[in-house]
Amino acid sequence: MIDKLEWNSLSYSYNQTNTISFPDGRINRGEVLAAIGPSGSGKSTWLQLLSGILAIQKGDVHYGETSLKGTSERRRDKLRAQNVGLVFQNNHFLNELSVSDNLSLPAFAQKHQLDSNHIAELANRLHVDHLLNRKPKECSVGELQRLSIVRTLSTRPSFLLADEPTSALDDVNTESILSIFDELVADLNIGVLIVTHDNRVKSHFSNTINFGK
DSSP, X not given: XXXXXXXXXXXXXXXXXXXXXXXXXXXXXXXXXXXXXXXXXXXXXXXXXXXXXXXXXXXXXXXXXXXXTTOOHHHHHHHHHHHEEEEESSOOOOTTSOHHHHHHHHHHHTTOOOOHHHHHHHHHHTTOGGGTTSOGGGSOHHHHHHHHHHHHHTTOOSEEEEESSSTTSOHHXXXXXXXHHHHHHHHHOOEEEEEESOHHHHHHOSOEXXXXX
16 A cells, blocks of 8 residues: 655646646645645646546656556556545446445456445445445435445545535535545545535645645
C-alpha cells in the first residue's frame, strides 16, 4: 500500500490551445484534501490525471515512489486498482442487481478476492446494512451515495478520490457524507481527496485547494 499521492507541474490541454495548469500538492494517508472551484475550472480533469484515467502530458504524479509519467494505460489501470477508489456524483449502480451484488462488482472486476465480511462491516459503519437486499431504485439519493462509498472501499484502497460527492444532496445528507469522510480518515487511515463546487465542503474542511482563481 502507498502512503502518499503527490503531483507537481501538472498541466493538460484538450485541443493544444487552451492549457489548464494545476497547483502542486500532496496528500498523505490519514488526511483529507478538498479542491474547491466552479464548474469548468479543471477539477475533474485534475482528478482524472491523479487517478491515471488520463495520461499525463506535462508534469508528474507519484503513487508513493512510483511515477505515472510515461506509463501505459494498462499500467495506470493496475496502479489505480491497487491504490485508489473513486466516488462519483452519479453512482452507476445497476438496477437489475441487488445492492449487495452491486457492492461485490469491484472485487470481480479487479480480480480481488471477495470479502463479504468486510463489505458487511463497511455497510454497518455507514448505516446502510439494512439496504443490502434492496434494489438501488428503492434507495434514496443519500443512501446511494453512502452505498457508493462502501463499494469504493470494498477493495481496501489507500486513497479515496471523490468527484462532486455532495452536489446532489441536501444539507443533512451533505453533513452526513462529510462526517463519514472524517471517520474513514481517522479509523481506516486512508487519504480522501474531494473535488467540488459545493462551498459547504469548503466550510467543513480546513485543508483546501482553490481552483479557478
